[in-house]
Amino acid sequence: MKMSELRQAILQMASTSARHGASAEAAALKNLARVTKPYGDKTIAKFLGLTKPVGKTRKRSKKASKR
């Protein structure tokens, strides 16, 4: 599933929420859709990879930490 497809689903949920009067929920969903908009061509896994902090170090293996 691409981020663009997920974004469409999120926007659908936002419009449903707005119709039911849950404006805070709709606003939050729309905001989430806005943030993910530039990454429409990415897969969800790839997008999650991009959200990891920059320069995150790899966890040291048990063997390496014993050394």
Add this chain to the structure above:
Amino acid sequence: MNVKELRKVLEELQEILAAANARQPSKDVATFLKLFDGHEDETVSRFLSDLEARLKARTAPARSEPRAADRIVVARYTSALREAGIDEPLFRRVFDQIGADKAVQKPEADAIAFDYIGYGGGRSRWPNRKAALTAIEDWFKHQAYEAVKMIQLEKARYAG
């Protein structure tokens, strides 16, 4: 609204997809929900601004190459500076012209300094236009000092 509530809404989406037998999309949404792990107590606006900052840090565009200098302007001023030699009034006139010329932006100032100093004394760029102009002025002062020193040495040699 906090992240926990937003997560619940998206969990509903996951459940709808699962109920519709859309297994893969349901799994994908579940993967996406990992995004909220550890942030449940944050407000949505705070979480999203942090997320945006992280994404921008990862996908910042590469710095574009600086604009190429106008070689005609550079050649004109470099030759004028060289012709001035160690004549301070002449140098000042050219230097002031460079400073006032709108055609001399940072790329041109860098190139003039680079050519005048003689391959920039090891550098081709300065932090800004002013720094490049200061480098030109410093190089003139250095050359003038060296020339005066040589004249004094010559004088001392012939006097002795």
